């Protein structure tokens with residue numbers, strides 16, 4: 186079993202430094218190959234840190250630009266921008282998050298009712314379907330908290346088109362077991378595989394492709410579905426707004442709230458001495474079913490690392506919020522410290538944002554305002570996340586070029 190990666194910023198920066206020489210030609214050539222958990226993959230493995238913003242997309246892109254330049258590392262930079270694209274897309278079409286939650290609830294109710302369907306689901310999540318590659322990936326995911334991108338695509342495709350299981354249950358399985366489990370990248374990638382993202386387009390896992398890119402570790406055959414029919418009537422819902430910039434200077438009545446969505450608040454609010462900083466543990470909000478200990482442990486330690494890096498007179502957490510009125514350690518701590526405004530790095534659509542709403546109401550009742558501050562990286566890129574990735578990239582590339590030019594000055 187792979188050792189769980191260290192959930193701190195120092196490790197993220199060290200990993201980026203180690204990977205930098207490989208972010209150019211090496212990545213472009215080998216990124217689709219999955220040599221398995223034994224080692225040899227040429228991808229960065231940065232996603233658990235990037236997902237929690239222990240390191241920012243901007244930091245990774247800037248470092249790669251300095252080392253290689255855009256032309257030589259365009260593929261890697263594009264991949265980092267897929268994360269930004271998915272986050273922006275979900276921000277602009279929040280209905281997809283609500284739909285996912287609804288599909289999950291109905292899928293679970295339907296699938297857990299019948300004995301056969303319950304058994305099929307259990308076989309898929311415990312790696313006992315009899316499809317070797319799929320079973321190996323299910324076990325790898327549960328043991329390591331990670332799967333290579335290609336394995337995620339193959340796994341999701343087999344889940345939907347061969348096993349004919351509801352996509353939302355697969356997305357939930359990933360979200361509860363991936364160290365980088367992310368509401369936008371995960372939900373929208375599953376939708377993309379199932380044919381719900383691009384009208385008329387699905388992703389079919391083909392035996393030859395699996396064999397080639399798994400380095401002959403797996404040789405599946407006719408047990409895999411040979412067709413992936415696209416669902417009909419897929420339309421894009423209307424676009425929602427993007428967050429507006431928030432300019433503020435934190436003062437004595439302001440406290441900092443940290444969530445697993447953004448764990449480098451010191452980059453957003455440099456040199457602020459906070460009277461109070463609170464880390465809120467929200468990992469269990471990802472699902473009604475249990476999140477893996479590994480995932481919870483990673484997020485918890487990452488929250489503690491961020492809290493420890495914060496300059497604050499008083500630190501609280503990581504804490505959980507209770508369900509009852511008057512059962513909020515955060516409201517209690519803020520009231521006690523005379524806080525009027527609780528400031529947090531912007532929380533995008535997903536379980537943390539959902540779960541913050543009751544807290545916002547409790548804070549309001551105590552006359553404390555909750556303010557989310559978006560990052561310029563998101564403000565700059567999210568407006569273009571309206572259609573497909575390549576349209577997004579057309580708008581994103583000039584922004585990346587401008588970063589490169591600014592760094593060269």
Ligand SMILES: Cc1cc2nc3c(=O)[nH]c(=O)nc-3n(C[C@H](O)[C@H](O)[C@H](O)COP(=O)(O)OP(=O)(O)OC[C@H]3O[C@@H](n4cnc5c(N)ncnc54)[C@H](O)[C@@H]3O)c2cc1C
Nearest residue numbers: 228229230231232264265268334337365366367370371374
């Ligand atoms: C069905 C499915 C579910 C997924 N669920 C998640 C998820 O919950 N969380 C998550 O972070 N990624 C998810 N991905 C995207 C992708 O598989 C991972 O980001 C990537 O495998 C992480 O490994 P890496 O850091 O070695 O990536 P690298 O190849 O080294 O890429 C560098 C970084 O670019 C970003 N990136 C690369 N590919 C993608 C992509 N396709 N979509 C979004 N960002 C990308 C990641 O931040 C990654 O760390 C999913 C993909 C699929 C097909």
